[in-house]
Amino acid sequence: MExxxxxxxxxxxxxxxxxxxxxxxxxxxxxxxHLTLVRRSCSENQRTVVSIFVNxxxxxxxxxxxxxxxxxVRDLNQxxxxxxxxxxxxxxxxxxxxxxxxxxxxQRVTRPLEGAARPGHFRxxxxxxxxxxxxxxxxxxxxxxxxxxxxxxxxRMVKDLDMxxxxxxxxxxxxxxxLAMSSRNVYLTPEQRAAAPVLYRxxxxxxxxxxxxxxxxxxxxxxxxxxxxPTPGAExxxxxxxxxxELEEMDGEVTGPALLSLVVRFGQTRLLDNVELG
Numbered sequence: 272m273e274x275x276x277x278x279x280x281x282x283x284x285x286x287x288x289x290x291x292x293x294x295x296x297x298x299x300x301x302x303x304x305h306l307t308l309v310r311r312s313c314s315e316n317q318r319t320v321v322s323i324f325v326n327x328x329x330x331x332x333x334x335x336x337x338x339x340x341x342x343x344v345r346d347l348n349q350x351x352x353x354x355x356x357x358x359x360x361x362x363x364x365x366x367x368x369x370x371x372x373x374x375x376x377x378q379r380v381t382r383p384l385e386g387a388a389r390p391g392h393f394r395x396x397x398x399x400x401x402x403x404x405x406x407x408x409x410x411x412x413x414x415x416x417x418x419x420x421x422x423x424x425x426x427r428m429v430k431d432l433d434m435x436x437x438x439x440x441x442x443x444x445x446x447x448x449x450l451a452m453s454s455r456n457v458y459l460t461p462e463q464r465a466a467a468p469v470l471y472r473x474x475x476x477x478x479x480x481x482x483x484x485x486x487x488x489x490x491x492x493x494x495x496x497x498x499x500x501p502t503p504g505a506e507x508x509x510x511x512x513x514x515x516x517e518l519e520e521m522d523g524e525v526t527g528p529a530l531l532s533l534v535v536r537f538g539q540t541r542l543l544d545n546v547e548l549g
Contacts, residue, residue, distance in 0.1 A: 272351045274358045278366075281320075281359050281406040290317030294409035294436070296400060299323040300340040301349050304444035304452035308413040311441060313354045320407050321350055322359040324366065328374075329395030335539070340457050359407065366402060374398045377424050377431070383518050384420050384511055384532065385543075396421055397428050404429075404436050412436050417443045417451050419530055419545045420518060443544075445471065451544045463537035466502050470535055473498035474546045477531055481548045488512045488521040491531065491548075499535060508534040508541070515547065525549070 275281045285292065293312030297305050312319040323346055330336035343360075350358055374394045381393040404412065414422050426438045444452045449471035450464075459467060473495040480494060495510050513520050515528035525548065532545035 272355055272358065274347070274360055276360050276362065276365065278361065278402075278406045281357075282408075284357060285406075285408050288318055292316055292407065292409045293319045294404070294407045294412040295319070295321045296403050296412065297321060297323055298325045298339065298454065299346050300342055300454040300457075301346050302452045302454060304415055304417070306349065306353055307444050308415060308441050309350065309353050309355060311439075312411065312413050316411060318356045319354070320357045320359055320409065321355050322361075322403050322407070324361055324399070324403075326366075326395055326399040327363055328367070328398060329392050331389050331391060334389075335455075340454055359403070366399065375401050375428060377428050380420070380423050380427055380517050383513065383520065384509065386420070388508065388534065393421070393424050397424060400425055401428065401432070404434060409436050411439050413439045413441055415441050415443060417453070417543060417545070419532055423516075423518065449475075451542075453542065455540055455542070458540040459537055463504055463540065466504055467537060467542060469499055469502045469505065470533060470542060470544045474531055474533070474544060478546045478548060481525070486525045488523060488525050491525070495531070495533060504537050506536040508536055515549070
């Protein structure tokens with residue numbers, strides 16, 4: 272397994288490689304969710320590249336950039352064991368050299384949900400993903416469905432900018448009790464960790480109600496709210512039921528595919544989860 276640290280080195284490797292290349296972008300501190308993407312890429316491509324880069328431009332003031340969990344040695348060992356060919360490990364100075372002044376701003380689909388809660392977040396995401404795709408030039412790039420809005424934003428960027436990479440969505444990987452795997456789960460206290468599976472239970476309850484015929488958007492949102500609200504330590508930031516494409520909030524009857532998503536805080540830890548309806 273090679274470790275490359277500059278865009279020039281990454282491009283040189285890619286241009287010398289004739290086989291199909293899959294790509295998994297990460298911020299490190301890998302868990303089984305990341306490794307599921309890695310193994311899928313390895314099974315579907317002749318070569319697999321994984322990037323590790325904690326991107327400062329997608330963190331806002333007061334967010335957890337400095338304390339975001341990091342363990343480079345552990346990450347590299349896991350990637351080596353899972354058959355990765357190249358780890359792209361650029362520094363912030365390589366990604367954003369002095370004088371850097373360009374950002375990619377996807378419009379409509381970035382405005383609600385995380386875009387409203389974290390202004391500027393998606394400009395950081397799209398800019399860094401575009402730079403990574405330019406350096407790696409993969410045929411396929413693998414993203415988890417847990418960050419459902421991010422997935423839609425990146426697919427829109429790739430489509431609008433005629434990028435050659437196919438974005439491959441992958442199912443959420445969960446703990447046995449249903450909690451979506453996330454690097455930030457390490458922040459949870461034992462009490463918070465025991466309470467956190469209520470997020471997925473509430474989403475499943477609404478999904479079951481939808482499958483049984485309920486189509487009123489407010490009733491479905493309220494069901495999720497009422498199941499989470501009594502949980503000690505759970506602070507609901509938002510519960511959304513939005514159309515499945517542009518993520519515009521639904522009122523009245525739910526028609527067509529929809530995304531039921533939420534963000535709940537336990538202390539300083541912000542947890543996201545979602546289910547697809549229809």
